Amino acid sequence: LVWLDPRLSLLTAAFLPPSLWTLVRYRRRLAGRVAELRQSSADIGSFLIETLQGMKLVVLSNAAEREVARFRSRNQRFIRALLEMQLLGYLSAGLPGLILSGSTVAIFLYGGSKVIAGTMTMGTFVAFMAYQMRLLPPIQALLGLYSNLATVKVSLGRVHALLDTPPEVVEGAGATPLETARGELAFENVTLRHEGRDPILDRVSFRVRPGEVLAVVGPSGSGKSTLADLALRLLDPDSGVVRLDGHDLRSLRLADLRRHVALVEQEPFVFHATIAENLRYARPEATESELAAAARGAGLERFIEALPERYGTVVGERGRALSAGERQRVAIARAYLADPTVLILDEPTAALDPVSERQVVAGYEALMKGRTTIVISHRRELARQADRIVVLEGARIADEGSPDELVERRGAFSALFGSS
Numbered sequence: 468l469v470w471l472d473p474r475l476s477l478l479t480a481a482f483l484p485p486s487l488w489t490l491v492r493y494r495r496r497l498a499g500r501v502a503e504l505r506q507s508s509a510d511i512g513s514f515l516i517e518t519l520q521g522m523k524l525v526v527l528s529n530a531a532e533r534e535v536a537r538f539r540s541r542n543q544r545f546i547r548a549l550l551e552m553q554l555l556g557y558l559s560a561g562l563p564g565l566i567l568s569g570s571t572v573a574i575f576l577y578g579g580s581k582v583i584a585g586t587m588t589m590g591t592f593v594a595f596m597a598y599q600m601r602l603l604p605p606i607q608a609l610l611g612l613y614s615n616l617a618t619v620k621v622s623l624g625r626v627h628a629l630l631d632t633p634p635e636v637v638e639g640a641g642a643t644p645l646e647t648a649r650g651e652l653a654f655e656n657v658t659l660r661h662e663g664r665d666p667i668l669d670r671v672s673f674r675v676r677p678g679e680v681l682a683v684v685g686p687s688g689s690g691k692s693t694l695a696d697l698a699l700r701l702l703d704p705d706s707g708v709v710r711l712d713g714h715d716l717r718s719l720r721l722a723d724l725r726r727h728v729a730l731v732e733q734e735p736f737v738f739h740a741t742i743a744e745n746l747r748y749a750r751p752e753a754t755e756s757e758l759a760a761a762a763r764g765a766g767l768e769r770f771i772e773a774l775p776e777r778y779g780t781v782v783g784e785r786g787r788a789l790s791a792g793e794r795q796r797v798a799i800a801r802a803y804l805a806d807p808t809v810l811i812l813d814e815p816t817a818a819l820d821p822v823s824e825r826q827v828v829a830g831y832e833a834l835m836k837g838r839t840t841i842v843i844s845h846r847r848e849l850a851r852q853a854d855r856i857v858v859l860e861g862a863r864i865a866d867e868g869s870p871d872e873l874v875e876r877r878g879a880f881s882a883l884f885g886s887s
Contacts, residue, residue: 478577479570486563497559498620500552507545514541571600636700638721645723649712650677650808650839652698652728657707659693667693669862670707675809680840682850682870684883685859691843695730695811698841711809729807733814735798737789742771743778745797749805757804765800767793809839815849847884856880 518525518534525534578595581587653674660666668690675681683691696702697709700716709716716724729749737745746761747753753761758778762768770793774780782789782797789797795815802810842853850856851870858866858879865879873880 474577478573481570483567486566489566490559490563497552497555500548500555502624504545504548504552507541507548511538511541511545514538571596636703636721639717642720643714643718645711645714645719645727648727648808650727651675651710651712652809652839652841653708653710653713654694654697655708655710657697657704657709659690659697659702659704666862668697668704671859671862671864672707673857673864673867675839675841677839678837679855680835680842680853682842682844682853682856683859684844684850684856684880685865686883687845689859690862691859692813694841695813695843698809698811699728699730700724726805727807728809728811729802729805730811730813731795731798731802731815735794735801737782737794737797739781739784741776741779741781742774742797745782746778746800746804749801753804761800761804764803765796767796767800770796807838809841810835811841811843813843814845815842858883 514537518538525531574596578587578592582589582592651674654671657668657671658666659668671690671694673681683694685691693702697704698716700709700721703717711719711724711727738748743758746758750757759768762771762778771777771780842849844850853870855869856867856873857864858873860879860883866873866876868876
């Protein structure tokens, strides 16, 4: 182009700076709008999930109209953010290209005047226009691509923010393998607190001997469930040590630790899959006979045999096709199949009726046999079946001993459950 006509080349280049300035200016604004759109979309998704999960409460509270109004408000914010993003997208991608296209008009007018004046031949003018028209489309495509990168950058930023979040628990380099375990679990002066809050646990110390059943009781918020998180190393204490068979949990391989220590939660999670797949989740290689033995030990065998597809029956999303007691027994069978050395039961019968509780407790008794067991409960009867009881109160151990000893002392245990 410069060889054909330097002045026309300069005229073409003169349109590049304003085009680039427009692109950069709108791209910055576009990035902000894309971030706002992504946040609005996430808010709508969270709102819908929460509302659908609480549908019964919404209906019983006559709150349907309020929820519709809340959804409409969020949806309007989303639509507004979408329209603003689309407008800025068109401006950031289209306006720079339009400015560059203006150079074609300017070349046509200026070059045409030179042809009329006789200072440029028609052949040179046509050749210049042809070269310019072949040069501009790739440049305009690159400008559009640069604009699209703003959208991609925001999306990648959200992904990186999630992926770059440091895990609370990291396996140390050269972690010690633990092939077998006796099941002795010890908490030594363990303290854990959240930032700006009182301690959840404050200098807590106790030991569970191999094969012993320990009940942990206490009022809500006293740190009972936190003990389970520490024993499985879902959290690390701020100070103190948790040990398994004398090993600091922070020195052990996480896979080995979680193979030897199993947790059955108050509301066990059940996947939208078959009963067999749910039972085998911790041990995918388990045989059919092992599966049947686990179901029998958890008191599930008769229930499974009555199902149309037996172990191949799909239990529904989050196990909604099962009752609370049946989900609890699925969790028992899953733990039975995992065959841990240490078993932690976190409020195992809190949501059950008396009949279901008796069935589930029978399954627990079979599972607990010969294993170190920690039972976290607010049920007095369940706690009194343990070999020893630890009473947590105000983040500390308020009392400790056998059930009969605690009843005779008439201390924290009696105050928690009454004097009887």
